[in-house]
Amino acid sequence: MFNTSHIELSKSAYRNNIRYLRKIIGKETKLSSVIKGNAYGHGIENIIPMAEDVGIDHFAVFSANEAFEALKVKSESSGLMIMGLLDHEEIEWAIKNDIEFFVFDPVKFEKAVENARSLKKKARIHLEVETGFHRTGFEYKQIPGLIDFMKKNVDHFVFEGLCTHFAGAESISNYVRIKNQIRMFHKFNRYFQRHNLIPIRRHTASSAATLTYPQTIMDMVRIGIAQYGFWPSPETHMYRFRKNPSESNHLRRLISWKTRVMAVKKVEPGKFIGYGTSYLANKKMKIAVIPVGYANGFSRSLSNTGRVLIRGRRVPVIGIVTMNTMTVNVSDLPHVEKGDEVVLIGKQRRLSISISSFCEMSDQLNYQLLARLPANIPRYIV
Numbered sequence: 001m002f003n004t005s006h007i008e009l010s011k012s013a014y015r016n017n018i019r020y021l022r023k024i025i026g027k028e029t030k031l032s033s034v035i036k037g038n039a040y041g042h043g044i045e046n047i048i049p050m051a052e053d054v055g056i057d058h059f060a061v062f063s064a065n066e067a068f069e070a071l072k073v074k075s076e077s078s079g080l081m082i083m084g085l086l087d088h089e090e091i092e093w094a095i096k097n098d099i100e101f102f103v104f105d106p107v108k109f110e111k112a113v114e115n116a117r118s119l120k121k122k123a124r125i126h127l128e129v130e131t132g133f134h135r136t137g138f139e140y141k142q143i144p145g146l147i148d149f150m151k152k153n154v155d156h157f158v159f160e161g162l163c164t165h166f167a168g169a170e171s172i173s174n175y176v177r178i179k180n181q182i183r184m185f186h187k188f189n190r191y192f193q194r195h196n197l198i199p200i201r202r203h204t205a206s207s208a209a210t211l212t213y214p215q216t217i218m219d220m221v222r223i224g225i226a227q228y229g230f231w232p233s234p235e236t237h238m239y240r241f242r243k244n245p246s247e248s249n250h251l252r253r254l255i256s257w258k259t260r261v262m263a264v265k266k267v268e269p270g271k272f273i274g275y276g277t278s279y280l281a282n283k284k285m286k287i288a289v290i291p292v293g294y295a296n297g298f299s300r301s302l303s304n305t306g307r308v309l310i311r312g313r314r315v316p317v318i319g320i321v322t323m324n325t326m327t328v329n330v331s332d333l334p335h336v337e338k339g340d341e342v343v344l345i346g347k348q349r350r351l352s353i354s355i356s357s358f359c360e361m362s363d364q365l366n367y368q369l370l371a372r373l374p375a376n377i378p379r380y381i382v
């Protein structure tokens with residue numbers, strides 16, 4: 001009621017994915033569940049309890065507003081880490097709430113220490129170092145100054161982590177760049193060790209690195225896309241499979257996205273369907289109107305190319321995807337009627353529509369499509 005589509009999340013698929021990932025990372029390594037982008041469209045408030053149920057006790061977000069959402073649902077014992085934006089005025093709030101955060105420039109570190117001193121509570125920091133991604137992180141030449149600063153202020157922070165992020169571990173074309181980044185990270189690590197500044201955890205790997213560069217696994221991994229059942233890229237899947245032929249595809253998708261037929265209509269030959277002239281009926285046709293459009297996360301670039309499932313059959317989107325509706329061609333399905341289930345992502349009888357299949361068509365990545373699923377579509381755990 002009061003919604004035009006809904007999302008179902010499979011808890012057994014989630015459990016399966018975490019079991020598979022744990023087998024890869026081993027018992028000693030912590031798995032931080034990355035839940036930025038509203039948990040890749042799955043909903044922070046759905047994923048956190050599900051994750052805690054299967055033993056996850058650490059979460060990673062991009063910014064303070066996401067941390068704020070996570071704080072409402074996570075249990076007290078679970079760790080929470082901000083990897084990106086934390087404004088200076090939000091630092092006090094983060095320290096008070098035991099939120100760990102990445103520090104990647106000297107000013108942020110100074111502000112953290114200042115706040116920690118006045119709060120009489122240590123800031124829990126992860127030092128991000130620049131190894132070749134060239135986005136954020138301390139440069140190698142900044143380290144001597146940083147070490148002096150750390151030695152002077154040891155009482156005001158906990159050195160939770162030393163970390164970096166790789167520039168595209170999901171593609172073999174970045175192999176040399178990633179290898180150099182790994183080498184560089186170890187160089188940073190040795191430097192801190194020589195000065196007896198030992199992080200609690202070293203962490204570098206996202207899903208792709210975890211699945212393809214085992215040496216990047218270290219003390220903690222930051223797993224986003226793989227926990228939701230998606231491979232970071234087709235290449236990652238092929239590579240993993242070739243190296244480990246005994247593993248079949250162990251990742252299962254959690255998400256299904258469903259709606260219902262809103263109306264059906266006959267169209268005479270020679271008539272255009274929908275806005276403009278992008279689709280001309282060249283014979284008598286039957287079309288179904290679906291109450292989901294680009295305002296609901298179904299990309300406009302799927303106009304005339306997307307596919308959905310109705311009555312166990314794959315049917316094409318015809319015409320332009322509008323803000324709130326699209327039309328599909330059901331000429332071969334004479335029994336389709338108002339109220340029939342429509343699967344936009346997921347399974348129906350023997351067929352399935354995977355996001356990646358229509359991502360390839362619409363030239364979008366899984367990441368983007370998931371993250372664009374509007375937060376107001378109701379989500380149910382099944």
Ligand SMILES: *Cc1c(COP(=O)(O)O)cnc(C)c1O
Nearest residue numbers: 034083165206207222223224225
């Ligand atoms: C998003 C992100 C991850 C997780 O990446 P996936 O490819 O989804 O596993 C890990 N680390 C950082 C810093 C990130 O921003």
